[in-house]
Amino acid sequence: MVNYIWVGMMVTGFIVAMLTGNVDKVNAAVFKSAQEAVTISLGMVSILVFWLGLMKIAEKGGLLEMLALLFRPIVKRLFPDVPEGHPALGYILSNMVANLFGLGNAATPMGIKAMEQLKKLNGGKNEASRSMITLLAINTSSITLIPTTIIAIRMNYGSSNPTDIVGTTLLATGVSTVFALCIDRFFYYRSSRKGKK
Amino acid sequence: MSFINSFSIWFIPFLIGFILLYGTVKKVSTYEAFVEGGKEGFSLAVSMIPYLVGMLVSISVFRASGALDLLLDFGKPFFDFIHVPGEVVPLGLMRTISGSGALGITSDLIASNGPDSFIGRLASTIQGSTDTTFYVLTVYFGAVGIRKMGYALKVGLLADLIGFIASIIVVTIVFS
Numbered sequence: 001m002v003n004y005i006w007v008g009m010m011v012t013g014f015i016v017a018m019l020t021g022n023v024d025k026v027n028a029a030v031f032k033s034a035q036e037a038v039t040i041s042l043g044m045v046s047i048l049v050f051w052l053g054l055m056k057i058a059e060k061g062g063l064l065e066m067l068a069l070l071f072r073p074i075v076k077r078l079f080p081d082v083p084e085g086h087p088a089l090g091y092i093l094s095n096m097v098a099n100l101f102g103l104g105n106a107a108t109p110m111g112i113k114a115m116e117q118l119k120k121l122n123g124g125k126n127e128a129s130r131s132m133i134t135l136l137a138i139n140t141s142s143i144t145l146i147p148t149t150i151i152a153i154r155m156n157y158g159s160s161n162p163t164d165i166v167g168t169t170l171l172a173t174g175v176s177t178v179f180a181l182c183i184d185r186f187f188y189y190r191s192s193r194k195g196k197k
Numbered sequence: 198m199s200f201i202n203s204f205s206i207w208f209i210p211f212l213i214g215f216i217l218l219y220g221t222v223k224k225v226s227t228y229e230a231f232v233e234g235g236k237e238g239f240s241l242a243v244s245m246i247p248y249l250v251g252m253l254v255s256i257s258v259f260r261a262s263g264a265l266d267l268l269l270d271f272g273k274p275f276f277d278f279i280h281v282p283g284e285v286v287p288l289g290l291m292r293t294i295s296g297s298g299a300l301g302i303t304s305d306l307i308a309s310n311g312p313d314s315f316i317g318r319l320a321s322t323i324q325g326s327t328d329t330t331f332y333v334l335t336v337y338f339g340a341v342g343i344r345k346m347g348y349a350l351k352v353g354l355l356a357d358l359i360g361f362i363a364s365i366i367v368v369t370i371v372f373s
Contacts, residue, residue: 056234147325
């Protein structure tokens with residue numbers, strides 16, 4: 001599906017550009033965004049190195065195993081495929097906690113480490129496993145306790161109460177996370193039924 | 198307000214300090230472990246590049262050509278019909294494809310409508326509510342080399358839609 005969307009956006013863009021005369025803008029956009037992508041990736045080096053370094057200490061000290069043990073009942077239900085005590089659980093939990101506190105920068109490296117472990121569990125295939133998709137669903141809809149960036153923007157524009165959207169954000173993300181998990185389950189059972197036929 | 202503020206300020210140093218002290222107590226050779234783990238960060242960032250280039254180019258072609266605007270104009274009567282302020286629709290769409298793009302639209306909406314207006318609050322809630330599905334998908338799957346995504350994209354996009362609708366409903370109930 002991602003193949004079709006990818007080609008679809010490009011080709012539609014080129015056709016519209018020809019009709020509207022925006023071809024020069026599109027040409028500029030191609031190279032500018034390619035450059036931007038490299039800048040973003042390299043810009044993440046510092047954050048990734050720092051948090052992955054710290055996480056290594058936490059991992060060696062046994063902190064991740066402890067976290068995983070603590071929240072085992074919840075995570076076991078969300079990720080029934082991951083065996084107990086597997087390091088993936090610790091990373092998944094750190095990822096969820098970082099998202100909860102709006103620490104997107106800290107959440108990404110942990111999410112990536114979790115994916116790496118889940119890939120090992122899946123026999124190293126380049127195919128997304130059930131647990132990987134669940135982790136993704138939790139991440140895109142992630143429950144947010146403190147939306148740090150948006151509070152900062154509201155303060156900048158002189159809001160009389162910059163944090164009054166914390167409650168609505170928490171409610172909206174709570175709803176979307178629950179639904180995301182239901183949708184995830186629905187698609188999983190549908191695809192596993194198909195597989196058996 | 199001041200509590201949340203100081204919480205977010207203190208959380209990071211606390212977390213870092215805690216991990217360092219915990220490692221020390223557990224007799225981990227902290228500095229060596231840090232360097233060992235940090236090395237992985239560089240290769241991860243580099244392995245992400247092709248995935249991000251592919252996705253961002255496609256998105257920006259779609260946007261710069263005017264195709265995104267066309268799509269929005271096309272849907273406008275429908276959004277009017279279901280009482281969704283047309284101003285936030287581009288934000289809802291952009292939120293799924295570009296985090297920085299969405300942040301741009303949000304600050305634009307807040308600047309032109311005021312942070313405490315209905316649209317300002319709605320935009321703030323939408324911005325805080327969902328994450329950029331395409332970005333998460335690209336970065337997380339790209340870093341570990343997942344090419345067959347299964348039903349992941351469908352789940353992510355549907356979750357975004359639910360988050361968007363939930364934001365509108367919650368903000369309408371709470372603030373109007």
